[in-house]
Amino acid sequence: MARTIVAVATPPGVSGVAVIRISGPDAAEVFRRLAGKVPRPRAATLVTIIDPLDGTPLDQGLALWFPAPASFTGEDCAELQVHGGRAVVAAVLAAILTVDGLRPAEPGEFTRRAFESGKLDLAAIEGLGDLLHAETEAQRRQAFALYQGRLTDETDRLAQQLLPVLALVEATIDFPDEGDVTDAALAEARGQALTVRDRITGLLADAGRAERVRDGVVVAIAGLPNAGKSTLLNAIARRDVAIVSPVAGTTRDALEVQLDLGGLPVVLVDTAGIRETMDPVEAEGVRRARRRVSEADLVLWLAPTIESVTERPEGAWVIQSQADRGATPMEEARHRISASTGLGLSALLEDVRAFASTMLGGEPAVVVHERHRLIMIAAKVALDAALRHPDWPAAAELVAEDLRAALAALGRSRGRVGTEAMLDQLFSAFCIGK
Numbered sequence: 001m002a003r004t005i006v007a008v009a010t011p012p013g014v015s016g017v018a019v020i021r022i023s024g025p026d027a028a029e030v031f032r033r034l035a036g037k038v039p040r041p042r043a044a045t046l047v048t049i050i051d052p053l054d055g056t057p058l059d060q061g062l063a064l065w066f067p068a069p070a071s072f073t074g075e076d077c078a079e080l081q082v083h084g085g086r087a088v089v090a091a092v093l094a095a096i097l098t099v100d101g102l103r104p105a106e107p108g109e110f111t112r113r114a115f116e117s118g119k120l121d122l123a124a125i126e127g128l129g130d131l132l133h134a135e136t137e138a139q140r141r142q143a144f145a146l147y148q149g150r151l152t153d154e155t156d157r158l159a160q161q162l163l164p165v166l167a168l169v170e171a172t173i174d175f176p177d178e179g180d181v182t183d184a185a186l187a188e189a190r191g192q193a194l195t196v197r198d199r200i201t202g203l204l205a206d207a208g209r210a211e212r213v214r215d216g217v218v219v220a221i222a223g224l225p226n227a228g229k230s231t232l233l234n235a236i237a238r239r240d241v242a243i244v245s246p247v248a249g250t251t252r253d254a255l256e257v258q259l260d261l262g263g264l265p266v267v268l269v270d271t272a273g274i275r276e277t278m279d280p281v282e283a284e285g286v287r288r289a290r291r292r293v294s295e296a297d298l299v300l301w302l303a304p305t306i307e308s309v310t311e312r313p314e315g316a317w318v319i320q321s322q323a324d325r326g327a328t329p330m331e332e333a334r335h336r337i338s339a340s341t342g343l344g345l346s347a348l349l350e351d352v353r354a355f356a357s358t359m360l361g362g363e364p365a366v367v368v369h370e371r372h373r374l375i376m377i378a379a380k381v382a383l384d385a386a387l388r389h390p391d392w393p394a395a396a397e398l399v400a401e402d403l404r405a406a407l408a409a410l411g412r413s414r415g416r417v418g419t420e421a422m423l424d425q426l427f428s429a430f431c432i433g434k
């Protein structure tokens with residue numbers, strides 16, 4: 001039987017309340033020893049927590065009792081909400097660990113137990129992990145959708161559509177002479193398999209959007225030397241926009257700032273370092289910066305004067321920079337800005353936000369992680385194979401096998417047949433206490 005684990009679920013440091021979670025067969029014993037009783041299930045109960053060794057009161061807090069199987073992990077779970085001071089948490093934790101059979105939890109161990117007891121499937125756990133790391137509203141929406149079953153609902157639906165197709169194909173194998181399986185029925189089944197295949201193709205095409213939600217829409221600030229790129233990046237970084245990461249890197253690298261523009265993740269890349277150079281280290285930085293620009297979703301081409309517009313990459317927005325210096329307004333410019341005075345910066349940021357919104361908008365994507373992509377690719381490859389025979393389903397045995405392979409791939413979305421190594425990697429990304 002699994003041992004009982006304990007962990008502080010709230011971040012380390014001083015807080016109003018700290019939450020200590022306990023899961024496993026000895027959870028009730030912890031309450032008996034530290035609070036003198038096991039509280040009523042699922043009701044907050046005020047208790048004085050005492051040191052079981054000498055009876056000294058340690059703190060007063062709320063106790064919550066979730067008997068198995070109606071708990072997060074599926075095991076008996078105890079939760080203590082204590083005052084969030086370091087010494088309080090340390091004392092209560094030490095007292096809990098005096099109870100026989102208790103040990104500190106590994107990172108992600110509570111969630112792992114939830115998975116092992118069938119409380120959460122792998123897709124939900126991926127969603128939970130994303131939820132813990134979500135920094136923008138768009139990321140939260142995508143993570144919560146995955147947690148709530150967006151992927152598995154979809155794979156279930158696709159499997160439901162494929163099952164009758166498989167049944168029909170198998171009927172042609174089992175009862176070849178009975179004439180129950182009409183050509184019309186077979187044509188319809190083939191059409192159904194095609195619909196499923198096309199849906200999967202669409203979901204795969206949408207995976208890039210999910211990646212952008214996770215990693216941010218990349219907006220490169222480009223232009224000739226002295227166009228004002230660094231000044232603009234700094235001006236934006238100083239403005240009233242939420243910066244998710246500090247300005248990082250060196251002048252040899254592309255500088256990046258991650259922004260939260262009205263709930264949308266946007267990565268601003270400054271390409272000020274792009275120039276010809278003989279220094280091999282710097283050349284590597286330049287190469288990286290160039291790649292970042294070529295991969296950017298949007299390029300803001302800064303041009304203080306009409307002469308500097310010409311070299312802009314295809315599709316870039318021309319931004320007339322340093323507009324406070326009195327150059328003639330240019331027709332090509334989508335915005336006129338001054339990083340020095342702040343002129344036009346709000347309008348520019350709003351425009352970038354609208355661009356990001358168009359890219360990321362709509363319902364959250366279904367295929368979010370690489371694992372999901374591989375599942376969908378496997379299902380698509382199998383369906384392609386099943387559909388390859390022109391006088392369908394000639395070679396019914398083979399077609400049935402391909403359809404079964406597609407169904408098996410879709411079934412993997414819940415991760416029941418995952419390998420240990422993959423699980424270890426997934427759970428290690430969680431914090432202790434989750």
Ligand code: GDP
Pocket residue numbers: 223224225226227228229230231232272321322323324325337338339340341
């Ligand atoms: P970069 O090479 O494109 O990164 O350009 P910088 O940001 O280093 O700017 C080049 C020069 O132009 C610096 O001396 C800046 O102070 C100046 N500069 C940048 N933006 C503005 C602006 O909006 N107005 C004015 N007057 N000067 C600016």
